[in-house]
Amino acid sequence: MTDQSTTTTLTEDECWELLAQQKVGRLATAVGGEPEIFPVNYAVADRLVYLRTSPGTKLAELAVNGRVALEADRLAVDVAESVVVKGTAEILETDADLSMAEATGLVTYAGGGKDVWVRITPAEVTGRRLEH
């Protein structure tokens, strides 16, 4: 290919704006050197990322106190923006944490039965925009 493209680094505010606008992301885990990737519905609040899953799922198992990376993007013909949140996932258990999670109003594709809440506390948020 001979066409040119430009890459711009997104600011942290732009990253969170994109994350707030999207509803579906992909969660990557790396337990035992084995990469796993899951499409997930998520919500953000106070710069924390919330997911819901069902008890006993692979996601629930892998996300416990684990390092994770969540990617969300906005793709158009000439512009592709992508944000990656790296951080630590934990399953929420206290009433206070669960109240904050439920206040996000997160709805998932899979519907009923998703009563495990997972919160990702970000260590690093990066994003970039490709234009051509």
Next chain:
Amino acid sequence: MTDQSTTTTLTEDECWELLAQQKVGRLATAVGGEPEIFPVNYAVADRLVYLRTSPGTKLAELAVNGRVALEADRLAVDVAESVVVKGTAEILETDADLSMAEATGLVTYAGGGKDVWVRITPAEVTGRRLEH
């Protein structure tokens, strides 16, 4: 939520059909226990997955003989289909391999300069459809 959803396992043929129809996926790696995730353009041929990247990129570094997981999906209002390919990535070097890769006609968002070809040899391909 009280609505119901059904989950169907996709056949291997359905998985490859979805992979062939989509152009953007997300690649997860797990080097040193650290999950990384990259949005990527990819192509499939003969049930192998091809990516292009630039020399010296993090993706190129991580993909060398590494275990990877690539996810692609097709999301609509009432149906979400997602396929995950797990396998081993390698950077292509022989003329024969490069010819096969270039024959896919893979075009990337980032355009020029992507002269490293990566091939994923699948060990496992799984997919599912959520409907509600």
